[in-house]
Amino acid sequence: MTTQRAPDLKTVLLASGIVITLSMGVRHGFGFWMQPISQQHGWTRETFSMAMALQNLMWGVFGPLAGMVIDKVGTMKMMVLGAFLYAAGLLWMALVDNSALFIIGTGILIGAALACTSFGAVSGIIGRTAPLEKRSWAFGISSAAGSFGQFIMMPIEQQLIDHAGWQNAFYVLAALVVVLMLPMAWKLREPALEQATGPQQSIMEAIREAFAYKPFLLLVAGYFVCGFQLVFIGVHMPAYLKDKGVMDPSVAVYALALIGLFNIFGSYYAGKLGGMFPKPYLLSAIYLARSVVIGLFLLAPLTPYSVYLFAAALGVLWLSTVPLTNGVIAGIFGVKYLSMLSGFVFFSHQVGSFIGVWLGGYIYTKTGSYNMVWGIVLGLGIFAALVNLPISEKPIARTAAA
Template sequence: MLRSLGSRDVMVVTLAAAGILMVTMGARQSLGLFVSPLNTSTGLGIATISFALAVGQFMWGAIQPLAGAVADRHGPGKVLVGGLVVLAIGSALTPWMTSGFGLVVSLGLLSAIGSGAGSFSVLIGAAAQRLPLSARGSASGVINAGGSFGQFVFAPVLQKLIQSIGWMGAMWSLAVMTLAALPLVRVLAPKGYEAPKAHDDGGVWSAVRRAMGDRSYLLLHAGFFTCGFHIAFLVTHLPSEVDLCGLPAGVASWSLAIIGLSNIVGSLIAGAAVSRYSSKYILAVMYGSRALLVAVYLLAPKTALTFYLFAAGLGLTWLATVPPTAAIVGKLFGIRYLGTLFGLTLLSHQIGGFLGAWLGGLAFMEFGDFSWMWYADIALAALAAVVNLPIREAPPQRVALAT
């Protein structure tokens, strides 16, 4: 066990986790930019490519509780190194894949598993176990903002690379950028780091059984499912939506970048807010605002300015749902198995993500646009706002565990 961290060390640990998330989320959230050039190059069809990305959405979530459980038991260092290496391998292999099955392997399995192992459940869990209670809320916001900053940086850079050296060269460049994050792992999980031990807690599976029997935890899953549907649909198909509106590809890449930049603000605000306000009300407001924003978008003229304003509004809540969601899990069950239990909520998020990415492709092939997906998105976002309200955020018998 490491000594208690000073304020400077707290910031260093937080920024290291944010830097790793910047790379893994920046890579993952920019894959929609490859859909059109990949389709042109391979002729596989939008539905086939969307299915591979949809499998990736699910696998990114499925690996979260498993990676979190390993990190909770053995420490996060090896998990993070393995994740970054596997992500790089998946990116490097993608240009060689000329079939739907090949894309499922490279993008749906390898890239998704790698980015998932180096994502929220492991990073937030690792940081929470090393940071004092007073720093955890703001730290989760900063870490989350790192993922958003990655989207802001990676989307325009990858779009420029696609235009200048082709999508294959851009994908290989992405593999190299991923490996550049490896030194940050040693900062977050230095040699000698061990996961904290607990006495007579029954182990991880006992914690999972207890959590799955908690109504509030299940309601949190339901809301996060909708969040995944919304984000995966947009990150996968926003470039196609821009194309349908007759606008250049640069509008899509800059819209994704604006979402990332705006979410830096949203994440920092959310991280600060969880220390002052009830997290379930923060989540209800976020989800409700999404339903309203999508409705306004559907009524607005489809210009570049509309997409940029839409992206800025979306970005305020894009992944800013993570700090309050993680905070509720921590309040309910403590931080000992936070990586595992928050990983399970991310699995629910990505089941929604699988449906958002895949059904978006099917809707496009069937109807020639995304109208019905937008309507479904509005309904699910409104429902998510409602289901968060009954959550019992901090049962008295478990508050002590959160410290």
């Protein structure tokens, strides 16, 4: 009888990185489908925005549930499920022309798929595999993979839409998801997790402990802002630029790709700095810097070059919160239930995403402008900078009974 060996850190980072590259890369490009799908079906922007909003909310809802299963049975099985859910969701978006069914199916299928194939899904295996001194760095590598996916997949998705049509683009991406994700999931097989070391808490004990601990609640509040800002910008940026007279759609493509490119460096160095400086202070600085960058962008004359400069600056700050947030959670609570607890924090992120992407479409439909939403984005950034300052990342004190 052979004993299953745990994958080494290099294998974990490579396999999970490829999955996240594809998962996040495809998802970040959904904004390119807003106008062709809306025009094809005669929908307003609010309809597509609601589908994206529900998708982000369901991603958050399914995140803790997927994390609970992953922390019990391992990453591989949930990632296989996620690959098939992702493909089904893409086919649904291509084929369904009823607005209500489009919103519900897109939200549930893609949302559940992302919960099984993105950052939260791999945080547990990374935390269990990486030694303590490399943990923050390893989370940074994982976040950088998501940024690389945004950089590499944005132009591919736009080219597929332009040359194959928006429906055929979905078919190609669905096939790509299954073909690439399944072999990578196989590499993330883990031995039985019941033998994991650490405090032998039950799931409910871990949940009660986390939600009774103030630093965890502050982290949850800050991550709400992260979701609101990023998804509003990611989905509505192409339409915003067109409204402002930047007619060439390639500007939006290059801008979103630049965000992904520069966040490769931002995520990597955020993880690296997280091993050297207090992570809550770094999180606070990131949120404050986002508000400054967004404010300068809104005040500056809008040209393709100002858009590219904004995208590069924002890219450094885009997903750099992820390795630091996961690092704080692991530092406080350990890694036994890391996927689940990361899922709960990420649920707050996705509530913010839901409100941000939906509110953008709603306010635009009512006022014909995004100005009010931009103001909310700025205010929330300052709020997040303040709530992260008092967070302590020291391990939580537990009694022997716990």
